[in-house]
Amino acid sequence: MRKKLLIFIVLMVGAFIAGIVFAPLLQEKTYHLKEWIKRPVSLPPVSKVVTLYFSTPEDELLVPVERKIIINDTRNINDQIRKIIQELIKGPQTSSFLSTLPPQTKLRAVYTREDVIYVDFSSSLIENHPGGTSAELVSIYSIVNTLLENFPSYSRVQILIEGKPHSTLAGHIDIRQPFRKNTKIIKTTE
């Protein structure tokens, strides 16, 4: 009888201790569960093949180059645009094509509104630009064609400098208005 009582007490104490030890864990679990329910389902990063336009060395035309990039959130268009522009700034990986933007170019922000993608660069794009009509055309249309190719639901791209529309990159092509895709500047394989 005393032995039974002892076992009972030991069990009680054991349960008490177990309660103290595991209760917070249980609580934490519920907390995590709640958090998980509240948050939208976050998908794992995915890799996506995008098209980038670089230029040819002789005729200053644009050629499409495919590149795999990692996207953290497939639903965040602005983030994808930012990633693609950054790849464009990095330049081509082969020497058969040329960069279209100065490597020092800094992207400040990206906006989308209606059918227009706004890409806001810091003045680094202008300060480091080599100048010349050809270089300006190649810079502008590598941005415009790349973005409109990868995001076909948009139809125009507006380049901004320091948050505002700007006159020209280096004194030639007017960039105060959004541009449409230009297929004439793309090199066609014959």
Place this chain on the structure above:
Amino acid sequence: MRFAVGVVFFLITLVTQVSQAGELSIDKVKITSEPAHTRIFIPVPEGTGYVAKDIDAPPRLVLNLFPVRINFTCKEIRVEDRFIQKICLLKDSENVVKAAVDLNTSEYIFDISSQSQPSAVIIQIRPPGKDIIPALLGLESIETEENPPSFGPWQKIPKKKVGNYRIVIDPGHGGKDPGAIGPSGTREKDITLAIARKVAELLNQNSEFQVYLTREGDEFIPLDRRTEIANLLGGDLFVSIHTNATWSSRAKGIETFYNSRYPYGEGAKEVAMRENAVFGSGDLPSTVKNIIWDLIQNQYRQESKELARIVQEKIVRASNTSNRGVKSAPFYVLRGANMPAILVEVGFISNPWEERKLKNAKFQELIARGIYQGIVTYINSLDKKKTENP
């Protein structure tokens, strides 16, 4: 006798309330009467565009300014001036302010320009006359009793006779803007000026041509100002001279451009469609002004294209350089030129081989000769058309 009237200033301030952000900004309109012209200075917020229209009866000049707001419906300024009776500012629609300038006479010429810092729209009204250039450039008019000014509304300026052409040559860049710089340090602004001077020299040998340079020396002229100068001079042709550049040191050759909003001819229809929006709708995009500028140059699209074709052909032949052809792109400096206008890229300063050639005075001479021949051939083709159908 000189028009010896002292300069009279009328400073009229429209008393308005302190504007809220994005609201009323036309708070100080200044009217200056000078012997050569009367000037209306309308301070506007940065980025304000305008559309101007002149009405015959009663003589009135109407300016739609946008996007800009006023916090009253209508206010007028009465003026004692030989041209202007009064100026009314009225709210046209949400973002459009109408500035109506009532005039005493229908015999006037007007020019409208915009400037930044401070941002303003400037209307210049002056008597029509033979010697309009000094007045246009803001100099005192040279009116003599022997040579009284002849009057007529601006649209009715007699068409220039065959063989009297004003040619505006625009040497690219200048002053603080060196343009592109070649691998051995050649500056675009020096090459363009040297070639432009040679072109002017060749054209000046022919008495039918009046030749103007947008810059005579190493000075900075904003792009807007270059077209403005050409328009104020009443130019018949505008030729901008540039050297090309790009990342590649291998790119080479000569190309000639004419203006297009959407390069290579796209989008002309869209621009035309939007033209209606300019005059009708109150919901105007802030960049409407650019479209108007395009429309101005668009009138001369065929002529510009033809001029580009001829000039390109002649330069390539004269200089024996590789031909990159005639192209179109939206050029800031060509937009708004109220005449056929082209931009010639005479070679790649970023290509070491072409850079060396461009520095060479003999090569510059060849290029200049090509441009000159192109201009002359184009004008001869016009004269031929005129004599065929006068």
